Amino acid sequence: MFGTTAAAAAALTVQVTAGESATAADAVVYLESAAGQALPKLGRPAQIEQKGRAFLPVVTVVQTGASISFPNNDTVRHQVYSFSPAKVFELKLYSGAGGEPLLFDKPGTVIIGCNIHDKMSAYIQVVDTPYFAKTDTTGKAVIDNLPAGKYNLKVWYRTIPPGTPVPEQAVTFAGTDAAIAFSLNKK
The missing domain is CATH 2.60.40.10 (Immunoglobulins)
Structure with missing residues (x-):
C-alpha cells in the first residue's frame, strides 16, 4: 500500500x-x-551551514536515521550544541568542515545553538516518515x-x-x- x-x-x-x-x-x-x-527509510543527508553568525537554514527536517553535517563557513569559530532529548551533542570550537556528520536516530525536535554566540539558534525536526x-x-x-x-x-x-x-x-x-x-x- x-x-x-x-x-x-x-x-x-x-x-x-x-x-x-x-x-x-x-x-x-x-x-x-x-x-x-x-x-520507506530514505535517510537523505542534510547540511546546516554556519555563516554570518547564523545557522542556515533556521529550520531543517530529516527522516529518522539521516545524518546532518555542520560546516562552518563563517569568519569566526563556533561551538554547536544541543541539549534536546531527541539528540544531545556538542561540536567543540571549530571552523571549516567540522568533522563527521551526526546521525539523528530519534524522532523529535532538536534545538541547536552556539556556545560562543548566544543569538545563534536553529531547529531540526526529525520525523519517522519520508513524506x-x-x-x-x-x-x-x-x-x-x-x-x-x-x-x-x-x-x-x-x-x-x-x-x-x-x-x-x-x-x-x-x-x-x-x-x-x-x-x-x-x-
Missing part, C-alpha cells in the same frame, strides 16, 4: 496558516501512516511522490511550545494531486 511507483504517486500541497491572515513560513509538514504501517516538506515564505509546502493511502497530517512550527502535541488531522490521499489547508489555530 505504501510502495511508491510513478503511476500511483502524486503530490499533496499543504497551505499552513498561523492566524487569520498570517502564513507559517518554515513550518514542517509531514504524513505518518494512519494504519501504523512501516514507511515531509518545509513551507516556503507563503506557508505552502509540497510533498511529492506520495502514494495513495490514509495518513495523519502533522504540522510542527517553532512557536509551538516544547512538549505540546503537534497539531494533526486525518487525511485520505487518493493518489492524484491534491491540496489541503491547515490552520495552526484550530480550537
Whole structure:
C-alpha cells in the first residue's frame, strides 16, 4: 500500500496558516501512516551551514536515521550544541568542515545553538516518515511522490511550545494531486 511507483504517486500541497491572515513560513509538514504501517527509510543527508553568525537554514527536517553535517563557513569559530532529548551533542570550537556528520536516530525536535554566540539558534525536526516538506515564505509546502493511502497530517512550527502535541488531522490521499489547508489555530 505504501510502495511508491510513478503511476500511483502524486503530490499533496499543504497551505499552513498561523492566524487569520498570517502564513507559517518554515513550518514542517509531514504524513505518518494512519494504519501504523512501516514507511520507506530514505535517510537523505542534510547540511546546516554556519555563516554570518547564523545557522542556515533556521529550520531543517530529516527522516529518522539521516545524518546532518555542520560546516562552518563563517569568519569566526563556533561551538554547536544541543541539549534536546531527541539528540544531545556538542561540536567543540571549530571552523571549516567540522568533522563527521551526526546521525539523528530519534524522532523529535532538536534545538541547536552556539556556545560562543548566544543569538545563534536553529531547529531540526526529525520525523519517522519520508513524506515531509518545509513551507516556503507563503506557508505552502509540497510533498511529492506520495502514494495513495490514509495518513495523519502533522504540522510542527517553532512557536509551538516544547512538549505540546503537534497539531494533526486525518487525511485520505487518493493518489492524484491534491491540496489541503491547515490552520495552526484550530480550537
